[in-house]
Amino acid sequence: MVTKIEVSEQVVRFVTSRAPEPRRKLREALRALAHERGDIRALEGPLQDYHRLRVAGYRIIFAYRSAGKRRTIDCIFAERRSAVYDVFEQILKKHLLEQQ
Numbered sequence: 392m393v394t395k396i397e398v399s400e401q402v403v404r405f406v407t408s409r410a411p412e413p414r415r416k417l418r419e420a421l422r423a424l425a426h427e428r429g430d431i432r433a434l435e436g437p438l439q440d441y442h443r444l445r446v447a448g449y450r451i452i453f454a455y456r457s458a459g460k461r462r463t464i465d466c467i468f469a470e471r472r473s474a475v476y477d478v479f480e481q482i483l484k485k486h487l488l489e490q491q
Contacts (some may be wrong), residue, residue, distance in 0.1 A: 394427065394459065394463070394464060395425070395463045395464070396421060396424060396463075396464050397464070397465050398421065399466060399467050401468055402466045405420060405469040409449075413446075414445050414476060416446055417449060417451070420444055421451070421466065424444055424453070424464060426436070429444050429445075429446075430444065430445035431443070434452070434476075437480055438452075438483075440454060441467070441479075442454065442455070444466075448472050449471060450470065450472050450476075451466050451469045451473040452466075452475065453465055453466045453467060454467060463465040464475065465484065467479075468482065
């Protein structure tokens with residue numbers, strides 16, 4: 392199965408705003424994610440449709456999407472570990488309210 396990585400504008404901005412060493416580690420982790428390597432975990436509760444990639448003190452939240460033999464990993468949100476889950480959950484709730 393072919394895996395493609397799609398990175399949101401928020402993730403790009405977050406990664407490029409880091410200092411050189413964390414930026415390098417985040418980029419390496421995103422490349423490894425295409426091969427499903429790295430510290431990956433499924434999330435629970437209201438975020439159960441998502442996974443996280445741990446890179447030192449940072450987290451990248453992503454979701455799998457499949458179409459035929461193609462599999463896409465959508466990297467949706469990145470932030471420091473201390474805030475990532477709360478902020479992402481708030482973004483999801485706001486997005487759901489806007490769709491109603």
